[in-house]
Structure formats: C-alpha cells, structure tokens
Amino acid sequence: MARNTNDKWEELSRGVAAFLDHAVDESGKSRRTIAAQTNINKDALRRILAGTRSATLPEALAILDASGHAPRTSLMLALAGYSQRSKDWQNSGVLEFLETFISELPSALDQALGERLLDVRPRWAKGTAHRTAGLLSDHLAQLERQDEQSFAL
Incomplete structure (x- = not known):
C-alpha cells in the first residue's frame, strides 16, 4: 500500500x-x-x-x-x-473566474444555507458542480441572445 x-x-x-x-x-x-x-x-x-x-x-x-x-x-x-x-x-480568464468563485463560495454557502449547511452531503458535490456549470452555460446563452437582439435593432 x-x-x-x-x-x-x-x-x-x-x-x-x-x-x-x-x-x-x-x-x-x-x-x-x-x-x-x-x-x-x-x-x-x-x-x-x-x-x-x-x-x-x-x-x-x-x-x-x-x-x-x-x-x-x-x-x-x-x-x-x-x-x-x-x-x-x-490565458482565458477561466482561472481567474475559478479563483474568485472558490474564494466566494464559503461565504455564499453560509449566506444561502445558514444552519442547513451542516446537512450538505459530500456525494452531492459532483451533481452540484454540473448544475452550476449548466447555470453558467444558460447565463452565457442568455447574454448571447441579448447581444443578438441589440445588433438586430
């Protein structure tokens, strides 16, 4: 071992x-x-x-x-x-995004969950990561649609 x-x-x-x-x-x-x-x-x-x-x-x-x-x-x-x-x-900005995301996550979890934070289970981490990435993808798609609408006017 x-x-x-x-x-x-x-x-x-x-x-x-x-x-x-x-x-x-x-x-x-x-x-x-x-x-x-x-x-x-x-x-x-x-x-x-x-x-x-x-x-x-x-x-x-x-x-x-x-x-x-x-x-x-x-x-x-x-x-x-x-x-x-x-x-x-x-050189993409992703590392800086992750640096800020990870730094802000403990405070965000405390604020959003309060005492329920103690109920969080480690097995939820992978699904939560995928859900967070999906939310970010949806946000980027929404920004792209707004840009397209702005150029169409």
Missing part, C-alpha cells in the same frame, strides 16, 4: 514540477527574474522546475504568482491532476 501511495506522490510531484516549469517558460520572464521575485535561490528554483526537488507550498504559490498565474487555483488543479487543464486555461 505504501508503495502505491509513494508512486502516486512521485507522479503528482513530477506533474506539479512540469506545471511550474511550464508556467515559468510561458511567463516570458527569465528564471533569474522569477528566482529574484520569489526569493528562491536560483539553484533551488532550477531543481524545483526540473523535478529533482519538491517545491514547498509557499514556493509553488510564489512561482505561480511571479509567472502571472492565478496561484491558488492553478496549484489546486495541478494537485488534483489537472495540470494540463490549468495550462490550457492560463
């Missing part, structure tokens, strides 16, 4: 390192500049990006921030195994 857990951790660590390396490469900044902005020794940064040394959480967040990513959301996606999705969404 421990072997399997170690293999998963190593694979995840390699994925995070590759994601951080990609973020730095796509930033247009030199590694020396990223090292200076993050206060990470340039040799330590090189090892982190090569995957020979794991980044600490503060280091990973600092690297992503210096690279122009939404750091918390980017790292969360990378840790969940969605590094490629985070790369794909890097």
Whole structure:
C-alpha cells in the first residue's frame, strides 16, 4: 500500500514540477527574474522546475504568482491532476473566474444555507458542480441572445 501511495506522490510531484516549469517558460520572464521575485535561490528554483526537488507550498504559490498565474487555483488543479487543464486555461480568464468563485463560495454557502449547511452531503458535490456549470452555460446563452437582439435593432 505504501508503495502505491509513494508512486502516486512521485507522479503528482513530477506533474506539479512540469506545471511550474511550464508556467515559468510561458511567463516570458527569465528564471533569474522569477528566482529574484520569489526569493528562491536560483539553484533551488532550477531543481524545483526540473523535478529533482519538491517545491514547498509557499514556493509553488510564489512561482505561480511571479509567472502571472492565478496561484491558488492553478496549484489546486495541478494537485488534483489537472495540470494540463490549468495550462490550457492560463490565458482565458477561466482561472481567474475559478479563483474568485472558490474564494466566494464559503461565504455564499453560509449566506444561502445558514444552519442547513451542516446537512450538505459530500456525494452531492459532483451533481452540484454540473448544475452550476449548466447555470453558467444558460447565463452565457442568455447574454448571447441579448447581444443578438441589440445588433438586430
């Protein structure tokens, strides 16, 4: 069991390192500049990006921030195994949307549910995520219809 857990951790660590390396490469900044902005020794940064040394959480967040990513959301996606999705969404505004969405969700849940929040079940998460995405899709479709009506006039 421990072997399997170690293999998963190593694979995840390699994925995070590759994601951080990609973020730095796509930033247009030199590694020396990223090292200076993050206060990470340039040799330590090189090892982190090569995957020979794991980044600490503060280091990973600092690297992503210096690279122009939404750091918390980017790292969360990378840790969940969605590094490629985070790369794909890097310049689309989706990461910033998710960053704000996740930051606002606890307050929104408290406000909307109050004491009923304690009745929420983990098994509802997937369906709720799909329902939320559907609501967002409906909202975008409504905005598109309004734009079409505005141009038709």
